[in-house]
Amino acid sequence: MRVSILVFASVALAARPFLNEPDTGIDEALGSTPDGTLPDLDSLVGLPDFEWAARRGMNTSAYTYYRNGAAGEWSYRNNLEVFQRFRLRPRVMVDITKIESTLPTTILGHNFSAPFFISPCARGGYAHPDGELNLVKGAGAGNILYMPALYASKSIEDIYMARVSNASTPQVLFQQVYLTENDTETQQLFARIEKAGSKAIIMTVDSAADGNRHRARRYGVGSADSSYSYLTWDLYHKLSNMTKLPIIPKGIQTLDDARLAVENGVKAFMISNHGGRQLDTTPSSLEVALEIYNEDPEIFKQVEVYADGGVRYGADVLKLLALGVKAVGVGRPFMFSNVYGVDGVKRVIEMLKHEVAIDAANLGVGDLKKIGPEYVNWKSVNGWFS
Template identity: 70%
Template sequence: MRAALISALAAGAAATRPFLNEPDTGIELALPDLAVGALPDLKSMVGLPDFEYAARNYLPARNYTYYRNGAAGEWSYRNNLEVFGRYRLRPRTMVDITNIESTLPTTILGHNFSAPIFISPAARADYGHPDAELNLMRAAAAENILYMPALYAGKTIEQIAEVKADGQVAFQQVYLTTNETATKILFDRIKASDAKAIVYTVDSAADGNRHRAARFGVTSADSDYSLITWDEYKKLSAMTDLPIIIKGIMTVEDAEAAIENNVPAIVLSNHGGRQLDGSPSSLEVALEIYEKDPEIFKKIEVYADGGVRYGADVLKLLSLGVKAVGIGRPIMFSNVFGQPGVEKAIQLLKHEIAIDAGNLGVPDLKKIDASYVKWTPNNWYS
């Protein structure tokens, strides 16, 4: 009887667990006198979750909500964060990992970068700082990582391109309609901005069901029904000589279809849990691909984003065959500090990737594989 009662209580606790934003790492104890609307010292930011705490305290509720919100009951938003904890690492010891930092550099579509991470497309950076996407582009240049500016940005494509450093590589994200004239004009602007690829978001054929955002009038930037098919992709590809990456792949079948349709690269993503509640995390999709058709990772470059907050999160995705990992909300939150905040967020994640790889016993990041993770879920829920 006692065991049954304990089991029932545990089940109830799991069902009603408190909603997570960032974990408790003592930041509120360290900043007891921080007034609402004030920005803490950048030096007090020691991990990506800290930037959300800072942004929530500093920004007007409307601005913060736009970045923070998810679809419907926000299960997918929460799952993006929690899923990494359901798979345990398998650390190796007695391994020389002293050169791990030198193995972080990678290529994305043939372009060289300092680490296997990138800034994912996220709209309206001006909600966090008046310099908006300019901070993100400059920080990406300073840290030599890829940035994919969003179409619905606080600055124009041209304004963002103006601040690129010499030789800096950026990709441009887009939403598209069936208006071929408008699409051609957009593609010409992207080409003129010297973007090296187009990132076509396909996981938002309809508006996202965002209750939290609706309360503040900050719903989806793209609210129309969209025609997104492989026939449309072929038409789009014929309109530009830039490679068109598909962002928003959530099944192994669609990854296979991307290969069949000569897509150069895909991004596993559920739009940060902002479009369809119940959609899988990128880690779950990467695992599905690894288990059902692992050759996909050899046939096409696979990137992923969603819920990544720690170096170990990046390692789990890389171990399955993902080539580069995108960061969205933490970068937008870090932008409340301006360019220095964005740079620090990138630096913190790079450092975590290196030290976590070292503690995992990975001597060369490019040689990490699925054996470093126990891929049996432990059914952990916060």
């Protein structure tokens, strides 16, 4: 009896409260910023700082739409917390001086300056009147991939018109879609997307029904896609015959579906639980990637695998890349950064590039392409299971 009480006591003492914005001194440094105003962009030092700023600069319902997770928000929290449950295994006495030159990567054969991208998020206009135009311009300036959402505040045409050309090559965007059962509508949408100049279609498959969003419901800012959707592999094949663009399923959450994606001929798929916004207690991308790595690591070589959810630091990116993920998506920090307009978006890109480079260097990775699972201790610490 005494032992079990001691065990409980030590678990209780060891448990840390969830911190939506970890304490890195921002309140002391910027806490005197009047409500409704934004601190200087230069005073922000990391991705979580943008949520701190946006929480003050946006009205509560708009902030809530971005911040929201499903139900009790356990998946939302787990997405953020999972990264610190796995400790790094830094190697020393390694030449890391060229690390920055190894950040560029390809995504479906297109060249980008870093292995991270802007995930598709609806309603960019909640943070800034120019909405998605800032995201496309920021991504273009930083030469990273942007995936505009179908339910954007700006039209597909306006978003693609805002692309930045790099050495006469138009900026590459992948267009996210939600689809109805109406083939004519789908055909028209695909034609519009092709004409606008998208290089791929991101088909969201993790939201077959409305998300159970308690926080959002208080302000009437629920899911942009609330209907029941017919989403099957048969449909995937039918859709693939309607467009010349590759269709990439977004929202794979199990090894079983990863295998089915490969069997059904995808060129790439994205692991995602929609930022914890759809179905509560779904696993984080890191847990799913680990399951795939443990059971069927060849999948990472057969197709390109992308992943998003809860990525806030350079080391988070590294852990996903270590398992074989080709590129990592970031959602909310970019949406929050848009309160500063295009400069905010550019700043997030710079910050994350810098963090990926210095974290890789301190991990003893001299070439980002050579990072592997041996740089992480995959035995979970202080998790639910170890």
